[in-house]
Amino acid sequence: MIKKFRIGNPIETDSVVTKIDIENGKIPYFETVSAEKKLTLKMEKSDRVYGLGETVRGINKRGYIFTSNCSDDPNHTEDKRSLYAAQNFFVFWGKDKGFGMYVDTPGHVSFDIGYTDKDIFSIIFEDFDADIYVVDGDSIKDIVKQFRGIIGKSYVPPRWAFGFGQSRWSYMNEQEVREVVDNYDKQDIPIDSVYLDIDYMERYKDFTVSDERFPDFKDFVKEMSDKGIHLVPIIDAGVKIEEGYDVYEEGVKNDYFCKKENGENLVAAVWPGKVHFPDFLKDDARRWFGEKYKVLLDYGIDGFWNDMNEPAIFYTEDHLKEVFEQLKDYEGKNLDIESFFNMQGLVGGLANNEEDYRRFYHEYKGKKYRHDKVHNIFGYNMTRAAGEAFERLSPDKRILMFSRSSYIGMHRYGGVWCGDNKSWWSHLLLNIQQMPALNMCGFLYSGADVGGFGADVTEDLLMRWIEFGIFTPLFRDHSAKGTRRQELYRFVDKESFKKIVRLRYSLIPYLYSEFMKAVNNDGMLFTPLSFEYPDDEMAYEVEDQLLVGESIMIAPIYKQNASGRYVYLPEEMKLCRFRSYEDYDVEIIEKGHHYIKADLNEVLVFIRKGHALPLAAPVERTEKIDYNGLKYECFECDKDDYEMYVDDGISR
Numbered sequence: 093m094i095k096k097f098r099i100g101n102p103i104e105t106d107s108v109v110t111k112i113d114i115e116n117g118k119i120p121y122f123e124t125v126s127a128e129k130k131l132t133l134k135m136e137k138s139d140r141v142y143g144l145g146e147t148v149r150g151i152n153k154r155g156y157i158f159t160s161n162c163s164d165d166p167n168h169t170e171d172k173r174s175l176y177a178a179q180n181f182f183v184f185w186g187k188d189k190g191f192g193m194y195v196d197t198p199g200h201v202s203f204d205i206g207y208t209d210k211d212i213f214s215i216i217f218e219d220f221d222a223d224i225y226v227v228d229g230d231s232i233k234d235i236v237k238q239f240r241g242i243i244g245k246s247y248v249p250p251r252w253a254f255g256f257g258q259s260r261w262s263y264m265n266e267q268e269v270r271e272v273v274d275n276y277d278k279q280d281i282p283i284d285s286v287y288l289d290i291d292y293m294e295r296y297k298d299f300t301v302s303d304e305r306f307p308d309f310k311d312f313v314k315e316m317s318d319k320g321i322h323l324v325p326i327i328d329a330g331v332k333i334e335e336g337y338d339v340y341e342e343g344v345k346n347d348y349f350c351k352k353e354n355g356e357n358l359v360a361a362v363w364p365g366k367v368h369f370p371d372f373l374k375d376d377a378r379r380w381f382g383e384k385y386k387v388l389l390d391y392g393i394d395g396f397w398n399d400m401n402e403p404a405i406f407y408t409e410d411h412l413k414e415v416f417e418q419l420k421d422y423e424g425k426n427l428d429i430e431s432f433f434n435m436q437g438l439v440g441g442l443a444n445n446e447e448d449y450r451r452f453y454h455e456y457k458g459k460k461y462r463h464d465k466v467h468n469i470f471g472y473n474m475t476r477a478a479g480e481a482f483e484r485l486s487p488d489k490r491i492l493m494f495s496r497s498s499y500i501g502m503h504r505y506g507g508v509w510c511g512d513n514k515s516w517w518s519h520l521l522l523n524i525q526q527m528p529a530l531n532m533c534g535f536l537y538s539g540a541d542v543g544g545f546g547a548d549v550t551e552d553l554l555m556r557w558i559e560f561g562i563f564t565p566l567f568r569d570h571s572a573k574g575t576r577r578q579e580l581y582r583f584v585d586k587e588s589f590k591k592i593v594r595l596r597y598s599l600i601p602y603l604y605s606e607f608m609k610a611v612n613n614d615g616m617l618f619t620p621l622s623f624e625y626p627d628d629e630m631a632y633e634v635e636d637q638l639l640v641g642e643s644i645m646i647a648p649i650y651k652q653n654a655s656g657r658y659v660y661l662p663e664e665m666k667l668c669r670f671r672s673y674e675d676y677d678v679e680i681i682e683k684g685h686h687y688i689k690a691d692l693n694e695v696l697v698f699i700r701k702g703h704a705l706p707l708a709a710p711v712e713r714t715e716k717i718d719y720n721g722l723k724y725e726c727f728e729c730d731k732d733d734y735e736m737y738v739d740d741g742i743s744r
């Protein structure tokens with residue numbers, strides 16, 4: 093049962109698609125403290141909180157404070173309150189009460205879950221305006237399912253997007269891309285896609301292709317497509333200011349860009365230098381920007397990733413001017429501890445400055461809003477622009493789309509990747525812990541940069557990360573400029589990388605089937621043990637194992653030099669210790685705690701009792717998977733006990 097309550101005068105976000113009448117009574121479970129713009133609740137010792145999508149820290153969110161304020165912050169350390177996403181749905185689950193809550197507001201809101209006072213949960217609003225949806229249900233899974241039922245079905249990518257993707261900021265030209273594909277093919281490591289980062293464009297201009305680097309782009313897309321490779325270009329939120337550039341000129345002419353108080357277009361800067369931001373919240377601007385993807389679709393492109401859409405801002409023209417003015421005060425001075433840091437702060441504070449988010453406006457549903465009031469739905473609406481356009485431009489064929497910034501509602505138009513993580517073991521664990529919370533909020537097509545984006549990866553970290561990545565729908569190796577090259581064929585044990593990625597292709601029929609069931613039933617692909625075994629107290633303690641679909645539990649290894657790990661089994665299961673599709677050993681493990689060995693090249697998969705895991709013979713491209721030749725690993729059942737979802741993988 094879902095009830096809707098209203099605080100103040102909230103801005104509609106279009107995240108909920110089911111019409112629900114507003115209740116008059118007070119919001120249940122929480123105390124409403126209007127004077128302090130907050131809701132508070134006293135937590136019992138056994139109360140736990142799950143959800144909030146893409147954030148730092150563990151699966152149970154209790155003990156910290158999270159702020160929904162979409163941020164371009166590449167340092168995903170434990171002390172951060174905000175990452176790129178605002179996904180304000182959580183489930184509160186304790187002995188006396190359990191419920192779900194969705195806090196629908198496009199502005200800043202903080203979830204202080206035992207941070208200020210370890211037993212108090214406060215939801216703190218910047219503006220006390222929100223629609224609050226309260227979900228009552230019998231179990232966490234039931235609550236999630238009901239919530240998902242009112243926000244609309246999750247985005248479905250083409251099936252090839254379950255294949256392995258290789259990315260790098262940036263492959264600089266055709267030849268580099270060709271070499272990547274050739275190297276993968278030479279090593280027999282399967283691959284379906286190569287990503288194009290900002291350097292494919294002409295001077296970072298959206299919807300252009302550099303003549304110099306990709307002189308015959310159409311032919312090149314075709315050449316790749318003939319090999320079964322999809323090229324996936326990036327699109328940035330800022331539109332370069334440049335005379336003669338059609339996107340810029342059309343945007344200016346038709347008033348599609350975000351404006352300052354005085355009515356002039358905001359001048360900000362990102363990659364291309366000065367840019368305008370399309371007002372994705374405005375219907376006609378959103379439609380126009382969406383249509384622009386056609387330029388690339390016409391080249392034969394069938395997938396995109398939307399970046400920098402928090403939006404990330406290097407500086408605004410106005411703020412930069414102010415800073416240059418202020419810097420004059422420091423010239424010729426003997427800078428001491430205070431003045432030196434103040435001066436440094438002036439320059440350091442240019443990027444992603446909160447003040448800049450108050451310098452421009454949107455026209456949304458016929459009204460004018462200052463950006464900070466609707467900040468969290470900006471990236472969402474950029475991806476919505478694309479998603480809505482693809483339905484018109486490509487009615488028969490699904491287009492791959494995922495975004496960096498997100499808000500609930502965007503899950504209908506695209507997936508997400510978790511942004512600029514690092515090649516750290518702790519970020520492999522973070523990736524594991526983010527997946528279920530993303531799923532709760534409707535983001536099923538998701539994943540992190542496998543191997544880590546920033547910092548230099550090591551071969552063992554990459555191997556362990558690949559061993560987890562083979563289960564995430566988005567399975568992409570991506571790394572930053574200046575870091576150690578991260579393509580799998582560059583490392584010593586190519587053979588193991590090959591076998592594990594091939595195992596991913598063996599798993600695709602199962603993963604795709606379970607993914608589609610999650611879409612169709614408003615379910616989750618990645619489930620914490622506690623959701624599935626609510627009567628098992630120990631299951632609530634486990635934060636580094638996940639159920640993936642109905643048949644399997646995974647226990648990824650995320651520690652350096654580990655030759656195995658402790659695993660908790662909530663029931664007897666059948667362990668498959670995979671070195672490859674062909675080579676694995678099988679063992680029945682009883683309920684309880686175990687230390688399970690796993691060499692660097694071994695993946696632990698536990699099959700649940702009464703369940704079957706279908707496996708395809710490995711192939712080098714998703715389209716070659718033979719659904720007729722599946723074998724089944726079963727635990728006390730047979731293959732007929734598995735219901736397989738199958739479709740053509742491409743039509744809508």
Ligand code: MIG
Nearest residue numbers: 260261289290399496511512
């Ligand atoms: O701030 O386009 O998260 O994946 O490689 C850097 C360059 C801008 C951030 C994205 C990252 C991408 C990078 N972009």
